Amino acid sequence: MASDVLVKCVVWDIDNTLLDGVFLESAGELPPADPVLAAVLRELSSRGILQALASRNPPEAAQYVRNVTEADFAAVECGWGSKAEAIARIATDLDVPVDAIAFVDDDMLERAEVAADLPDVLVLSPEDAADAVDWPQFSPAVITAEARRRGRLYAERRSRQAAASVFGGSRDEFLRHVGTRITIAAATPSDLPRLQELSVRTHQLNSAGEPLTEAELSHLLASADYEVATLRLADDFGDDGLVGAAFLARTGATSISVPLIMMSCRALGRGALDALLAWTCRAAAQEGATELTVPCLVTDRNVPMRLALGVAGLRAEPGSVAADGRALFTRSLTGDMPELPGWVAVEAGK
Amino acid sequence: MSGEQADAVDAALRELLTDVTSRPDLRGIPADMPLFGGGVGLDSLSGTLLLRQVKRRFGVDVAADDLNLDSLESLSTLTAFIVERLSSGSR
Numbered sequence: 001m002a003s004d005v006l007v008k009c010v011v012w013d014i015d016n017t018l019l020d021g022v023f024l025e026s027a028g029e030l031p032p033a034d035p036v037l038a039a040v041l042r043e044l045s046s047r048g049i050l051q052a053l054a055s056r057n058p059p060e061a062a063q064y065v066r067n068v069t070e071a072d073f074a075a076v077e078c079g080w081g082s083k084a085e086a087i088a089r090i091a092t093d094l095d096v097p098v099d100a101i102a103f104v105d106d107d108m109l110e111r112a113e114v115a116a117d118l119p120d121v122l123v124l125s126p127e128d129a130a131d132a133v134d135w136p137q138f139s140p141a142v143i144t145a146e147a148r149r150r151g152r153l154y155a156e157r158r159s160r161q162a163a164a165s166v167f168g169g170s171r172d173e174f175l176r177h178v179g180t181r182i183t184i185a186a187a188t189p190s191d192l193p194r195l196q197e198l199s200v201r202t203h204q205l206n207s208a209g210e211p212l213t214e215a216e217l218s219h220l221l222a223s224a225d226y227e228v229a230t231l232r233l234a235d236d237f238g239d240d241g242l243v244g245a246a247f248l249a250r251t252g253a254t255s256i257s258v259p260l261i262m263m264s265c266r267a268l269g270r271g272a273l274d275a276l277l278a279w280t281c282r283a284a285a286q287e288g289a290t291e292l293t294v295p296c297l298v299t300d301r302n303v304p305m306r307l308a309l310g311v312a313g314l315r316a317e318p319g320s321v322a323a324d325g326r327a328l329f330t331r332s333l334t335g336d337m338p339e340l341p342g343w344v345a346v347e348a349g350k
Numbered sequence: 351m352s353g354e355q356a357d358a359v360d361a362a363l364r365e366l367l368t369d370v371t372s373r374p375d376l377r378g379i380p381a382d383m384p385l386f387g388g389g390v391g392l393d394s395l396s397g398t399l400l401l402r403q404v405k406r407r408f409g410v411d412v413a414a415d416d417l418n419l420d421s422l423e424s425l426s427t428l429t430a431f432i433v434e435r436l437s438s439g440s441r
Contacts, residue, residue: 170391269395304394
């Protein structure tokens with residue numbers, strides 16, 4: 001759709017986005033501005049792009065952000081309603097078309113909600129926003145090929161969102177309709193940098209909740225006790241490359257454990273996590289295991305991970321969350337296995 | 351507690367479900383149709399977005415109280431969970 005529309009207004013979240021912390025959780029000392037995003041904000045302002053705030057904080061937070069970023073905000077929405085509604089009001093107030101708005105939020109679910117309700121909005125994580133100053137959508141003069149590529153990735157996503165919002169059929173029908181292709185393959189050493197990046201950057205779709213170093217990952221890849229599977233995702237709109245991985249470890253004669261399963265938020269809603277979990281159950285059964293266990297951190301932010309575990313037939317003992325915040329999700333590997341959709345190609349296995 | 355309250359919750363859930371999925375055809379589904387898998391076809395994203403709307407509408411945090419999220423089995427189980435929380439005064 002409107003892939004090369006110039007962004008006229010950026011709507012920013014406050015907590016853990018423009019501020020390096022949470023406004024209301026600061027005892028005494030308020031969190032400082034995020035230095036990188038504050039610089040992005042000022043640079044975009046200097047290019048004539050409007051800036052706005054959408055936050056669940058009280059209005060004092062907006063005033064505080066004004067002071068610490070030394071920026072002017074053309075519109076401020078503070079309140080408990082949905083961010084999509086806040087953005088729609090900002091668009092009306094400032095008379096900016098919705099497809100000329102970018103929205104930056106650290107919370108994947110806020111981003112997903114805005115993307116679903118307002119598919120024309122360019123939705124960005126703080127990491128994306130940090131290099132967005134180079135993208136064509138923010139600058140009439142394109143600077144680098146890499147910036148063009150990243151900018152295109154987000155334009156593709158916007159086109160996919162727009163297509164999904166008018167499709168009308170089921171999710172599976174949509175995934176088939178847009179030519180979704182998932183490839184599951186054994187990890188190789190060349191995947192290490194991307195696996196490390198995913199381990200650091202995935203919070204909400206990460207069962208372990210702790211990043212691994214490249215050395216630790218390298219060790220796991222080389223170990224005979226572990227099987228590491230990667231998942232690549234593409235469709236007719238574009239190729240997202242390596243977006244997820246599962247680590248399988250034998251923990252007994254008949255039991256296989258998954259110490260880590262992780263997925264980029266880019267893949268959310270596109271069947272990738274379900275496919276990886278279905279493959280994991282089947283691979284573990286093929287190895288002769290009769291039980292699969294996934295220790296998973298339980299937080300209010302990784303609800304999608306828990307739902308996906310449930311869809312794959314894994315259950316935890318109610319009330320069994322341990323002191324470290326984790327619960328052990330298990331399932332038997334005898335009987336019915338979760339289905340792998342037809343668009344999943346499997347090259348993994350040893 | 352009353353059947354009237356359950357009917358109101360059920361009607362509100364149908365509205366939230368069609369919002370989250372952009373599929374008005376789901377408004378009239380049977381209350382016991384599975385929300386995940388073959389039935390309604392929710393996935394982990396749309397299921398989470400539905401729970402966020404439930405929290406906003408009813409003040410009931412399903413994810414905090416239901417580790418396995420089994421109350422998302424169907425509209426009738428979700429309605430029962432919400433009605434139970436509302437009448438136990440957790441609101």
